[in-house]
Amino acid sequence: MLHEHHPLKGRQIATAAAVPLAIRAAADCARFSLRIGPADVDRASLAFGLALPARIGEVSISGEKRAACLGPDEWYLMAPPAEQEAIERAFADLYATAIHSLVDIGHREVGIEVEGPQAVTALQSAIAFDVGAMAAPGGCRTLFDRAQIVLLREAGHRFRIEVWQSFADHVWGLLQAASREIELGI
Structure with missing residues (x-):
């Protein structure tokens, strides 16, 4: 029997209501x-x-x-x-x-949704190219810090990260740190 583990299931990064940024685990697909x-x-x-x-x-x-x-x-x-x-x-x-x-x-990867006017800033914290210059919709394979991801820009302020489950916690932690810096205005 296959044991399924989704490292981000039900997780969401909470920021102050005034911060225009939402980061959450994407629905499975x-x-x-x-x-x-x-x-x-x-x-x-x-x-x-x-x-x-x-x-x-x-x-x-x-x-x-x-x-x-x-x-x-x-x-x-x-x-x-x-x-x-x-x-x-x-x-x-x-x-x-x-x-x-x-x-x-499907069992190798999980999705993370990053949405809001500060989404580019949050992603730019660990991606080396100009995320803001990506076409919408657009997509590429790139690195988030040291983790390989597929980054999809679904709309102007809406992105989806597809990452291997083994790197999901690492990517999540970096997004959590970036969202905290955005919240503090750093």
């Missing part, structure tokens, strides 16, 4: 790493049920589905947990016509 040649992206889009973005750094969002292009042949896919089996079947059928690799990474 199905997560996949997709590798497929650019010529077959349209077929993969049909299998996933969302048009996959064509350029590195672009993100497609529809309802609870998200797709981020992380490389020339690499996508990070997210969907509601109830759709996981249907997505796996659709991609299994796709093997007959398009060479690809779809890997379930």
